[in-house]
Amino acid sequence: MSGTIRAAIVGSTGYGGVELIRLLLQHPKVRITSVISSSAAGQLYTDGYPHLTEIITDRLDAVDPELVASKADVVFLATPHGVSAATAPKFLEAGLKVIDLSGDFRLQDGSVYEKYYKHAPADPSYVKKAVYGLAEVFGADVNGASFVANPGCYPTSAALGLVPLVQAGWIDLDSIIIDAKSGVSGAGRGMSLTTHFSEVNENFFAYKINKHQHTPEIEQTLSRVAGRPVTLTFTPHLVPMTRGILSTIYAKLENGRTEAEVHELYRQYYEGRRFVRVRPLGKFPATKEVAGSNYCDIGLSVDARTGRITILSAIDNLVKGAAGQAVQNLNLMMGWDEAEGLAFTPVYP
Incomplete structure (x- = not known):
C-alpha cells in the first residue's frame, strides 16, 4: 500500500504519546490529524508541551471513536494499562487500524494478564486478533495486519537479546536470568513517590x-520461538537517567559453543534487520549510544570457564521500546519500507 495516511494518537499527553508525535512529524507518509486525551480534552496541546509551540497547534480531542474515524486511518493507543482493553475494539469497529502501546492485548492468557496487571483482561476474541509486533522476529505477521499489540520496553530489549540462541537451541532454557535497568521515563509522566527526584x-x-x-x-515470546514453555528470572531496576534500557542477560550454553560461533549466529540472524546492531566481539553497548533512536545494540561474551554467555542489549525505552517500534509496525502494516520515518542517528552525547 502506498500514499499518505492520517494518524490519531490517544494518550498523546504521556511520554509515549509525545514521542510518537516527534517521530510521526518526520514521517513522509503520515499526517497527524488528531491528538486525543480523556483528561485534557479541549486544552491546547502546547499547554503541556511548550516545546511544540507553532508545531502542534491543535486542541486535544476527546476519546470519540466515530469522530476519530472521520479524521484518521490509524490510531495509536498510548494509554495506561486497562484503558485499551475497552477502547481498542471500538476503534476497530469504526474501521480504523489500531496499534496499541499498552499491555492489554499482548498476553494470550487472560488469567496471567489479570494476575500481573491487576485489571480485568480484554475480550479474548480481540486478544486473538492482535498481532504481537516484535518487528525483527514476527514482522511477517505484521504485514497487512489491522491490529497490532506493540511489545513492552523490557521485553523488546530482552527478547531481541535472546531470540537467536533460543531459536537455535544453543542455551539451557531453564537457566535464563535477565537483569535489566531502565531510565525513569519508563514509569510515565504521572507523579509518584518512586519517581520523585x-x-x-x-x-x-x-x-x-x-x-x-x-x-x-x-516468557511468552521465548516460548513461541522455542516451541516449548520457557520460565526465567527477570529483575528490573530503576537508574537515575531519563531514557534507556540496558539488559544484562545470562544463560548456560549447550554443547560447548564458542564465542565466535555465537557471534556469527547473531550476525546472521540479524543481517538485514536494520534496527539491530550486533557489536564486534569485545565491544559492548551503552544506553547513550542508542538514545533517541530506534536501534537495539547487542554485545555478547562467552565465559569458557563457567560455560555461560553474557548478552548485553541496549535500547531507548521510549523509541525502540515504545513509539519507534510502533512506527516500525505501522510501516510493516502499510507495506512501506520498514525504516520509513525512522532513519535517524542516535543523539550523542
Missing part, C-alpha cells in the same frame, strides 16, 4: 521483584 537521584534500586508484568510477556 529526591528518591531517584543518586539512587539505584530494583523493583517489582519476581512479579513485574513484563515477565510473562518475555
